[in-house]
Amino acid sequence: MAALLLSDLNPKIMVDIVEYGVDEKFHEANWDPVQQPTVLFVGSIDERKGVAHLIEVAALPQCAGINFRIAGVGALKNHLMEKATENVTWLGKVDRSKVISELEAAWALVIPTFADTGPTVVKEARVVGLPVVITNAAGASSYVDDSGCGFVIEPADLAGLSKSILEICGDREECMEMGRKGWKEHREILNPATTARSFRQIYEKLLSPPDSLSAT
Template sequence: MRILHVFETLPGGPATYLNETVPAQIAVLGEKNVRLLVPDAHVSFLKNIPPSCVSTFARKRRLTALPALGAAVARQVREFRPDIVHAHSTFAGAIVRAISALPGQFPPVVYCPHGWVFDMQTLGNLKYPARWVERALVPLSRIIVAISDHEYQQGLKAGIPADRMRVIENGISSRPPESVPAQWKDERTKVLFVGRLDRQKGVDVLLEAAASLGETAVFRIIGAHVTNRDHLKQATPANVEFLGWKSAEEITGQMAVCDVVVMPSRWEGFGLVALEAMRAHKPVIASAVGGLQSVVSDGVTGILFPAGDHVALARAISSRNRESWARMGAAGYQRFMERYRSERTNQELMDLYRTIVSKPSAESISRI
């Protein structure tokens, strides 16, 4: 069985997902049977992937790179001859499925949105045509993998048939990356943020909350801007430190010395950082959006608060002492071990692939 994974972008959740699932598939199927198609500018995000499994396409700007992605997909299908093409995220999903509708044979397509595009707040009224496009492309997907129950439910609301979706929740390895030791000595509550510094991730909400907690909490922010920083108009409070991008090993070290991890996202398909925190025995304060509502057990493994509400976020951060956070972190670790290990995710993906490949050829993919 040969699997071709297609990614149009990697930073953030897609890279974490790739690095958790693809090495496991390579271990089972062998290097010759798994291939990645990724942007040339994002190769540095790959971990434990043999170079022989990686092909690239030129990507400087997102929209102008799509023709290059389409040509690369067609070339890989022709040369690599995969049994399944697994397309990740909106643009890769659209390009792969559009090419599959052209004359000629094309392998079955598995599509994973990693968060529906029509869930994005910034889309405005464009979310309605985005839903229409997703519905129109459904016949070109053998199955759509929803990474959370929220994503599945949103798909149903958008008119996507239940029998064309399968929930396979995200997971990460129970063994964290080797830690780079970190120091963080402060009597205040130590709050860690990990993610892109963009509107979706709610860094501006975090800064507003931090400004009111100078005597109560101290913050470290790991991440960088991937587009622009126009949404961050406020000054950086004295109790906030920006660390920039860090390696997985450095993030492990920073999580080890914090009290709580915060995720003030405005929308989120799943929220893999929450799993990283739970694996590290840390509680999570998160916006009550998307998959985070399932991952974080409110009042048990962390606290959920209304998205965009910096007052509620500040209240949540100051609501517990260090001992209480530690108890929540222990409960979060137990929840992670029971539900969110990548071993389960990887097995369910492989079972799905095998089911698709074993179906008779007469059940070939439908055409629009």
Template structure:
């Protein structure tokens, strides 16, 4: 089976860390015998190339110097920030569609798989007409919120495009529910980005206990509420909070820690190597994802870091938002707290730190759940089934 994947970004060179979960998905599909071709936008004149044995076709859409709508930052963020990037969009859509048509006329694809369907579903639809391939659309959530809040005039065209697809998938129950206002057609949940080689990993919790957050330091991650929760907790218990990641909110969060006089109890590690990250997971007593619905209406599409923590059998606490509820069932696979509620967050963490039996039970149950639900074997099986429909 020959499959064309339409994406908004793909590694430009070896070592370029872009959507690693997608790279792994492609690699595993290739191992199943599928012939995969990637179509992605150029970046500053980048031409077609191979990445880890996969052919990556690039489409040029503007002069080399300004060809940076994607890759370094999400296209919606760039478009929202600058009139120049808004003007780039028609060029991107026209030349992306043209490249898809040419590619599908030249080669015979059985499936065209579109990731981030705005605007790539349009590319896929033209490819479907040219090649008679099946069209699969995968929604991640952020593109739906973008349309609903910023560009509501795109709702009807998007609904029409969804209606033309052979299979539509969403990464979580939350994303599927967001799509119900656009379409009542069947939507398959496939948690792209969540596939892990899930096997029990060693855990050696530190003394004093360590709390861990891993993620990009942006508003929707809710780290400021975690710091407030830790401030409440640290008055009762001797513990430490490790915040792993970089992002635009970092300086603001460092200032918050200083104002609360938390000193060396809150440690910002920045980005760290994979080996050190594994060690952090092993050392933590509780993993926390305090996600919120941010000022733009964006939130967690799934929360893959929770799955990662549970593979180490670490108990988790998270907010009851977005796709997180597909991973954390309150009182069974972890604890859920209302978003932006630092007191509730601190109380949930305290329960786990002070009740070792409870902590162990939730961690075991969480591990068992993700081992069944989010393994690579299951996810790749679901993708192949979607292709065969």
């Protein structure tokens, strides 16, 4: 999107988009969802991240059989813990190894954010193989929108959020099939080696004689 906006301002501007790769440990992860439907949230527990809506969805009778695992800390945590139903587990602050193990076991990553440039955990989830439920207010929604590996909803859309979670958690095999959509492509573009190669190509272009730049 940024590249398109810059091109509109000045068609002569040269823009290269480089995807930052995901840590190799996520590439080595083995996604094997637990038998009971489980969704994961990773991030700050505040208004902007929309966690309160996820807690509301967890309380719906039709979601009683789904485990909601919340990783992170923030200003709303204590308040939401008081309101949460028994199918919500609070993991607190977690390190990267714990994020990997949680992703390996979950059926889906759910990020009901109101505004986000990423988040990075969406890229990590896609490298591992999980479907993602995310709002169109997040920059990383493009990974889901482009491949069909989950659902992109409007912020604060409780009906859309619950419907998406229920659809993913309806059948384990179908969940895994959804996660495989675009998985190989995401692993390739989010490989650190791909990032390094892209930067090298940009540097080589910048160091090329002016005539070669104008010819491209």
